[in-house]
Amino acid sequence: NNYIPWMAWASKDKIMLQHLNRLQNRNEVLLAEASSGDVRTILVDEDKAWVEVDTDLTIYDKGNHFIFTSERDGWKHVYSTDLSGSIKLLTPGNYDVINLSGFDEKTGWLYFIASPEKPTQEYLYRVNINKPGKPERITPPDLAGTNSYQLSPSCQFAFHTYSRFGQPPVTDLVKLPQHRRLKAVVENKELASRINSIKKSPAEFFRVDIGDGVLLDGWMMKPPDFDPAKKYPLFIYVYGEPAGTTVRDAWGGNTYLWHLLLTQQGYIVVSIDNRGTPAPRGRDWRKIIYRQVGILASADQAAAVKALLKDYSFIDPERIGIWGWSGGGQMTLNALFRYPDLYKMGIAVAFVSDQRLYDTIYQERYMALPQDNPEGYKNGSPLTFAHQLKGKLLIIHGTGDDNVHYQSFEKLVNELIANDKLFSMMIYPNRSHGISEGKNTTLHLYRTMLNFIKQNL
Numbered sequence: 001n002n003y004i005p006w007m008a009w010a011s012k013d014k015i016m017l018q019h020l021n022r023l024q025n026r027n028e029v030l031l032a033e034a035s036s037g038d039v040r041t042i043l044v045d046e047d048k049a050w051v052e053v054d055t056d057l058t059i060y061d062k063g064n065h066f067i068f069t070s071e072r073d074g075w076k077h078v079y080s081t082d083l084s085g086s087i088k089l090l091t092p093g094n095y096d097v098i099n100l101s102g103f104d105e106k107t108g109w110l111y112f113i114a115s116p117e118k119p120t121q122e123y124l125y126r127v128n129i130n131k132p133g134k135p136e137r138i139t140p141p142d143l144a145g146t147n148s149y150q151l152s153p154s155c156q157f158a159f160h161t162y163s164r165f166g167q168p169p170v171t172d173l174v175k176l177p178q179h180r181r182l183k184a185v186v187e188n189k190e191l192a193s194r195i196n197s198i199k200k201s202p203a204e205f206f207r208v209d210i211g212d213g214v215l216l217d218g219w220m221m222k223p224p225d226f227d228p229a230k231k232y233p234l235f236i237y238v239y240g241e242p243a244g245t246t247v248r249d250a251w252g253g254n255t256y257l258w259h260l261l262l263t264q265q266g267y268i269v270v271s272i273d274n275r276g277t278p279a280p281r282g283r284d285w286r287k288i289i290y291r292q293v294g295i296l297a298s299a300d301q302a303a304a305v306k307a308l309l310k311d312y313s314f315i316d317p318e319r320i321g322i323w324g325w326s327g328g329g330q331m332t333l334n335a336l337f338r339y340p341d342l343y344k345m346g347i348a349v350a351f352v353s354d355q356r357l358y359d360t361i362y363q364e365r366y367m368a369l370p371q372d373n374p375e376g377y378k379n380g381s382p383l384t385f386a387h388q389l390k391g392k393l394l395i396i397h398g399t400g401d402d403n404v405h406y407q408s409f410e411k412l413v414n415e416l417i418a419n420d421k422l423f424s425m426m427i428y429p430n431r432s433h434g435i436s437e438g439k440n441t442t443l444h445l446y447r448t449m450l451n452f453i454k455q456n457l
Contacts, residue, residue: 003361005053010063018053024365027051029068031083042083045070047283049290050365056100067110067129069097071283078112080129090132096280098122102151102158109177111138111155113148119279120205120217120249122146124160126177138177146250151176159185163251165203165219166260168192199224200260205249208272208311210303217247217279218272218304223263226314233319233457235262236305237271238335240297241327242289242366247273258446265454268315270308274300291373293355293366294380298334302342321457323347323449326404326433329395333382333412340390345456347449349396350404350433353383353412358404383412387419392456394424396445398431424452 001022010016013035019028029043045051045068056078058067067080067090076096081087091097095116101124102111108130115121123139124147139147145164152158158176163169171186201222207215223232237259239246252259259269273279274297276289289296301322309317322343324332329351336346352358355377356370364370370377378384393416397409409427416423426448428435436442 006055006057008057008059010059010066014063016057016059016063016066018057020051020053022364023368024050024361027054029057029066042085043068043081043087045072047071047287049287058100058103060103060105067100067103069100074283076280076283078110078127088129088132090127090129091135092132093135094282096282098280101149102153102155104155107155109155111149111151111176115280118249119281120247122148122250124149136177138179140179144249146248157182161186165205165249165252166195166200166256167251168195169251198260200263201226205247208304208307210300210307214275214300216272216274216300216304218270219247221259221263221269223266223268228314230314231316231319232266232268232314233321234305234308234315235267235269235453235457236301236320236322237269237328238301238322238324238331239326239328240274240277240301240324240331241293242276242278242286243327243362245273245277245279246271246328247279261450262453265450267453267457272301272304274304276300290366291368291376292380293363293376294330294334294382295376297331298338301331301335302339305342319344319457321345321347321453323349324351325349326351329404330382333393334380334385336391336393337382337385337388340388343391345392345394345453347394347396347452349445350398350401350435351382351395351408351412352404353386353408353415354381356381357408357411383415386412386415386421389416389419389421389423392424392452393421394426394449394452396426396428396435396448398428398433398435400430400437401433403433 003020006018008016015032017030019030025047027045028041030039031042032039054068056069065082069078078090078097079087098113100112108128109126110129111126113122114125125135125137127135143162148161150159158174160174161169161171168188168191172181173183174181204220206218262269276297320343322332322335329348332346332348336343355363367376399406431437
C-alpha cells in the first residue's frame with residue numbers, strides 16, 4: 001500500500017527517496033544511509049486531494065539542501081530546505097511554476113517555466129535562491145506563445161524551442177541570461193511555408209463564462225471562407241482529465257492538421273479546458289475534480305457549449321459533435337450519454353468505459369480507492385449512462401492496447417447491445433494505444449473518422 005516512485009543519491013553514502021501512500025495524498029521525502037540502513041523523514045507534503053511525485057526535486061550543497069515544488073500555499077511554488085526541514089519559499093506570488101528548467105549552484109540562479117498572466121502560454125523565468133524576490137523573465141517579450149528550454153549544466157546555454165498555435169516549432173541555441181541567439185538548430189522552413197500556403201481563418205483564443213464566476217479557456221478554428229451570417233456545425237475536441245490540457249498556444253502537430261482539414265470541410269472546431277485539467281491556474285482549479293473524474297468535467301464541457309451557443313449565433317445548435325482519444329474518448333462518451341440532447345454525434349478512440357478497469361495508480365490518485373468512492377467510480381464511468389445514447393456514435397480501439405485494455409471496449413459494446421442502441425465501431429487488430437502500427441493504419445483511421453463526421457454532422 002505504498003509507492004517509492006523516485007530516488008537519487010544525496011551523497012556517497014546517502015539516498016534520498018520519495019515515499020507515497022496508497023491514496024497518494026501524502027509524500028514523504030526520506031533520507032537513508034546505505035551503510036547502516038537508517039531511514040529518517042526530512043519533509044512531508046500533504047493534500048486533501050492528491051500530491052504529485054516531485055520530479056523537479058534537486059539536491060545540492062553536497063546533499064545538505066534540496067529544492068522541491070509544492071502546492072501547499074494554493075499555488076505550485078518552489079521551496080528550498082535543509083535536512084532539518086527548515087523551509088524557504090523561493091517563488092512567492094499568485095501564479096504556478098510549471099516546471100524547473102535548471103539550477104546553477106555556484107551562482108544560486110534557479111530557472112523555471114511559468115506564465116503568470118496567460119495559462120495557455122509558457123515562458124522562462126529565474127530567481128536567485130540566496131535572495132528570493134520577484135522572478136526575472138528571461139524569454140523576450142516578442143516571443144508570445146510556448147517556450148521550452150533544455151539548459152546546460154552551467155545554465156549559461158540552452159536549446160530554446162518556440163512555437164505558437166498553428167506555427168511549427170523552431171529551435172535555437174541561445175546564451176543565457178541575455179537570451180542571445182547563437183545558432184539556428186531546427187528551422188522547419190518547409191513545413192512552415194506549406195502551412196502558411198493553406199487558406200485558413202486565424203485561430204482565436206477565448207474565455208467562456210459558465211456561471212458562478214468560472215471562466216474556461218478555449219480556442220476556435222473556423223472555415224477559411226467563414227461568414228458570420230451563416231450557421232456552421234460545431235465539432236469539439238476534448239481531453240478533460242488531470243493528465244493533460246488541449247488549450248495551449250503551441251504547435252499541435254498532427255492533431256492541428258486534422259482539425260485544419262475539418263475546417264476546410266466546413267466545420268468549426270473548438271477545444272475547451274474544463275476545471276481539473278493541469279493548467280497553471282492554481283491548486284483549487286486542478287484539484288476540484290478529486291473523486292469526480294468524468295462527472296465535473298463533462299458538466300463543465302456541456303455548460304461551455306451552451307454558453308457558446310448564446311455567444312455565437314453562427315453555431316448550429318442542431319449540429320454539435322465531439323471527439324477525443326484515451327481520456328478524451330471517455331469524456332466523449334460521458335458527453336454523449338449524460339447530455340444526449342446537446343451532442344448529436346461523437347467519436348471515442350481508445351477510451352475507458354469503466355473506471356474500475358483502468359490503471360490503479362492513475363485512477364486512485366484522482367478518484368480515491370474504489371471501495372471508498374463507489375458512487376464516484378460508478379457515476380464517472382460512461383458505462384453507467386450508455387442506455388441514454390441518442391446521437392450517432394463511432395467507437396474505435398486497438399486490440400493490443402496495453403494502456404486502456406480492449407476489455408474496456410468490449411464491455412461498452414455489450415452494454416450498448418443490451419440496451420438496443422445502434423452504433424458504429426472499428427477494431428484495429430494488435431494495434432496499441434496510439435493505433436499507429438501497420439501499413440496505412442493512421443490514414444485509414446482518420447479517413448474512417450472523416451467519413452463518419454461528414455455523414456452524421
